[in-house]
Amino acid sequence: MQFYNIPYNNNENKKESLDLYIANKSDPNLIIFFHGGAWRSGDKSDFKFMGEIFLNFGYNICILTYNLSNKNGEGPYHPSHTLDCSKALHWLKFNSSLYLDNVENLYLIGHSAGAQISGMIALNPETFLFPLDNGLELFNAIKGVIGVEGIFSVPQLLKTHGHIPLYRDFIRQAFTEDMKLLENGSPQLLPLSKKKNFKLAPYLILHSKNDSLLNLDQPEAFMTTLNGLFDLNNDIKKDFKPEFDFDTLTEDHDEVLKSPQFFCAVINFLKKIKY
Numbered sequence: 125m126q127f128y129n130i131p132y133n134n135n136e137n138k139k140e141s142l143d144l145y146i147a148n149k150s151d152p153n154l155i156i157f158f159h160g161g162a163w164r165s166g167d168k169s170d171f172k173f174m175g176e177i178f179l180n181f182g183y184n185i186c187i188l189t190y191n192l193s194n195k196n197g198e199g200p201y202h203p204s205h206t207l208d209c210s211k212a213l214h215w216l217k218f219n220s221s222l223y224l225d226n227v228e229n230l231y232l233i234g235h236s237a238g239a240q241i242s243g244m245i246a247l248n249p250e251t252f253l254f255p256l257d258n259g260l261e262l263f264n265a266i267k268g269v270i271g272v273e274g275i276f277s278v279p280q281l282l283k284t285h286g287h288i289p290l291y292r293d294f295i296r297q298a299f300t301e302d303m304k305l306l307e308n309g310s311p312q313l314l315p316l317s318k319k320k321n322f323k324l325a326p327y328l329i330l331h332s333k334n335d336s337l338l339n340l341d342q343p344e345a346f347m348t349t350l351n352g353l354f355d356l357n358n359d360i361k362k363d364f365k366p367e368f369d370f371d372t373l374t375e376d377h378d379e380v381l382k383s384p385q386f387f388c389a390v391i392n393f394l395k396k397i398k399y
C-alpha cells in the first residue's frame with residue numbers, strides 16, 4: 125500500500141509531508157529516507173523508485189520532504205531542515221496509527237545533505253528530539269542510521285570545495301556565512317566530551333569512490349568521530365561498532381541509490397542489527 129502527501133506538521137505545506145510505502149501494516153519496523161540535494165533541491169517524488177524497491181522487498185519505508193533553502197539566500201537556514209525532519213519522525217512514531225499499527229523501531233537513511241540531517245538527529249537528540257513530547261522515547265526508537273554519500277562537516281566541505289561557486293552558494297544558502305552555524309550543523313563537529321552516557325545507534329557509513337561530488341574525506345573524518353563516540357561509551361556486550369564501507373558502492377553520487385549494491389548493503393545491515 126502506498127499513501128502520498130501525508131502532512132506531518134498539521135499544515136497544508138507540501139514540503140512538510142511524507143509518503144508511506146507499507147508492505148505490512150503490523151510490522152513495527154520503519155525505514156525513513158532523507159533525500160539530499162544540498163538542502164535546496166530534491167523532493168520525495170524523486171525517490172518513488174526507492175520506496176517501491178523497499179516495498180517489493182517487504183519493508184515499510186517513509187520518504188519525506190522538508191522545507192528547502194531558497195536559492196536567493198532568503199532561508200530557511202539550518203537548523204530548519206533538521207527540525208522539520210525531527211517533527212516528521214515524531215509524527216511517524218506517535219501519530220501514524222491510521223497507517224501503521226505500532227511503530228517501534230526507526231531506521232534512518234540519509235543521502236548527501238540528508239546524511240547531515242540524519243546525523244544531526246542521531247547525534248544531537250538534546251537539540252532535536254528531547255524538546256518534543258516523549259522525545260527520549262522517540263530517540264530510543266532509532267535503532268539504526270545509514271549515511272550514504274554524506275556531508276558530515278560543512279566547514280570541511282567549504283575548505284575542500286569552497287573554490288567552486290556551486291558549493292559556496294549552497295552552503296551560504298543553507299547555513300548563511302556564520303561559521304558558528306556551519307559548525308553547529310556538522311555532525312562531525314558536535315562536542316564529544318558532552319556525550320558521556322550517550323547511546324550511539326548502530327551506524328553504517330557508505331561511500332562510493334566514484335562519487336564525483338563528494339570525496340572520501342567527509343566519511344573518513346566522520347569515521348573518526350563515530351569511533352570516538354563508540355570508544356567513549358561502548359558497552360561491548362550491547363553496543364554495535366559503527367561500520368564503514370567505502371568499497372561496495374561504485375556508482376556516482378546520485379546513481380548509487382539506484383544500484384543493487386546499495387540495496388544489498390542496506391538490507392545486510394538491517395539484518396545484522398536484527399531488523
Ligand SMILES: N[C@@H](CC(=O)c1ccccc1NC=O)C(=O)O
Pocket residue numbers: 160161162163164165235236237238290294337338
Ligand atoms: N543539484 C544540487 C547539487 C547537489 O545536490 C550537490 C552538489 C555537490 C555536492 C553535494 C550535493 N548534494 C548534497 O546533498 C543543487 O545544485 O542544488
